[in-house]
Amino acid sequence: MxxxxxxxxxxxxxxxxxxxxxxxxxxxxxxxxxxxxxxxxxxxxxxxxxxxxxxxxxxxxxxxxxxSQKNKDINRAFCKDGNSKLKLSEDHNFELESRKLSTQEYxxxxxxxxxxxxxxxxxxxxxxxxxxxxxxxxxxxxxxxxxxxxxxxxxxxxxxxxxxxxxxxxxxxxxxxxxxxxxxxxxxLPDPETLNSAQSKNMAHLAWAIEKQRFAVFQLAVDNNLLVQNDNTLAAQQLVSAYQGDSSVWYLAETHFQIYRLTQWLRPKLLQNTNVLPLESGDRVEIYVWPHEEEDAPIEDAVIISSGSLEIIKEAMEPKKYSQSLRGRAQPILFHLLNCTLTKGESNQILLEFLIAEKPELDADTSIAVRVWENQNNKEDEEDEEGDDEDGSIAYIRYGYAATVHHAQGMRRDIVYINCSHSAGKHSEGFFRWLYSALTVANSKTVLLNFTPIHPFDQAIWKIQNVQTEIPEKIRIGAGWTWQNDKESGGLKDYLSQVASRFGYIFTQIASYPYQEVVQLENETESFSLRLAYNSKNQITAFHTNSMETYWKDLSAIAQACIEFNQYSNNAQMLLLFLVKQLNPHNWLIVSAVQENDYRLNITFARACHERVNGEINFDKQGIVSNLRILAYSQESLVNELKGLLS
The missing domain is CATH 3.40.50.300 (P-loop containing nucleotide triphosphate hydrolases)
Structure with a gap:
């Protein structure tokens, strides 16, 4: 660099x-x-x-x-009593022009x-x-x-x-x-496994996925500072307890409606009042705009764009109703202002409609009317410095309990709760970027709510109808891997020797027939023969031996190793690696994997010689499984066990 x-x-x-x-x-x-x-x-x-x-x-x-010349670009004739030349023939023209007239440019x-x-x-x-x-x-x-x-x-x-x-x-x-x-x-990008915290590991995993445009799998890491809480009752209790503590806490979600709902639910519990006023002593608020008295103050002291400052309300007065007439509107536009004081001692009047809005922006009429009212009152203050009129400057604040992740970017809180429900679906770039951004906010602790595992089978439909129980021997193992039949690769003998040696076996070729090879596998104590059937594409179609049950442990392990050692398409390879990682700890092996086309795998799962399941996995271009159709099983209960491990 x-x-x-x-x-x-x-x-x-x-x-x-x-x-x-x-x-x-x-x-x-x-x-x-x-x-x-x-x-x-x-x-x-x-x-x-x-x-x-x-x-x-x-x-x-x-x-x-x-x-220093306040509002010099504002057209005050916009008020109904003024002399405006604004054409009002079309409503959208009114809105566009009125926004322009009520905007102050720096x-x-x-x-x-x-x-x-x-x-x-x-x-x-x-x-x-x-x-x-x-x-x-x-x-x-x-x-x-x-x-x-x-x-x-x-x-x-x-x-x-x-x-x-x-x-x-x-x-x-x-x-x-x-x-x-x-x-x-x-x-x-750093290797996620070299990082210490779960937060860093997860961010690195998400970054790799975005870089490679692969959104089928995300293995979430957890530790004491990054947790998953999917018990809604406990989550609610923990949220209230966290907000009652001394640390700064934030609830992050995708939409403004979600954060509005959280705020409506949370405030009565924190303020211990079922009939809370729009703003009360003890409320946490986030500052958007907080005017100061100095007209020519530096920008940091005068107008801060989305400042993100988290403040506590010391005192709040009752809202007062105001109205502002606008040309082109039959009725005056109503809005409410109320005076409040922060615990830091600073006071201002705030716009109630902005505080309680369900949407990120005010409706156009209210926004325009408030600006015109403010401009008009500021002009009157300038003309009559000794007058008793109220100050026209208005502060803009919102509740500080929750925010969208988009808004929270670049901001920090000690404890962050993230509602992982997302409209884009969890197998999407939009969700991966959204979750990555959310994980940057917490200083010390992150809790994920409504988080479900992200893996290729999490949306799969299992098709199990009209399946006949088969004897295990009819459900093949060892199928699906291929070898290169040329001098450089060494052919089947070299391929199988490399795999068998990992399990302590020496490979000896005994006989060769059309589309069949008979080999001997032996170690220090045991020896058995194995017949390999293959097709015209040099693809193994099955393992055959008279000693299957006796040598099952080694044969099944060799079959899975041949599959792992083999070359499949990127998505098929990803699926197989996921299955091995997910199932091996539960004593299930992948003993056959035939890629029938770019989006289909015929696969055999086995837990023991007499416990086998064969199925057809259909997946999309991301590697996300749409359905898994069971073709045969030795016992029906095995399918339910597999479904539980992969769902």
């Missing part, structure tokens, strides 16, 4: 993405900064928002400034950074390339942060450079950093 950085700093390329798991990139932050400074360049470390300023200055405070600063500086952007995967406006109608530049950064940096007319530290495995908020950067360097 050092060579890549040195070459980049000395070369003509302007932008470099360093891609890897987030903590891997941050561990290298000091080293990257040192290399930049040793090259004689100024290093400007920027973070994607104010809540991550521990790793650098907020990019918003570095790029944008607040005009312009880009003049770039005074060194013409040779290097910008080092941490958590760069959180830099959005979609337009963003804060809940109170503030827009920074064009609203598209990455576009504004490239404009501010002015790479074309300066010698400035930028290095982005990107975690490509999280929920993606932009695509530009991997498509528009001049150079992309990928940090090698």
């Amino acid at each position: 050092k060579n890549v950085l040195h070459n980049f700093l000395q070369g003509d390329k302007r932008t470099l993405s360093v891609c890897g798991m987030a903590h891997e990139g941050l561990q290298k932050l000091s080293m990257i900064k040192q290399i930049i400074e040793e090259s004689g360049r100024e290093c400007v470390v920027l973070s994607p928002n104010s809540r991550l300023t521990a790793t650098g200055k907020s990019i918003y405070s570095h790029l944008f400034c607040i005009s 312009s880009l600063k003049l770039n005074t950074d060194s013409k040779h500086c290097v910008y080092l952007l941490t958590y760069a995967h959180l830099l959005s390339d979609a337009k963003f406006v804060t809940p109170d109608g503030k827009q920074y530049g064009s609203g598209i942060l990455l576009d504004d950064f490239f404009k501010f940096a002015d790479f074309e007319d300066s010698a400035r450079k930028a290095i982005f530290l990107v975690d490509p495995y999280q929920i993606q908020r932009n695509k530009k950093l991997l498509t528009e950067c001049d150079e992309v360097f990928k940090l090698p």
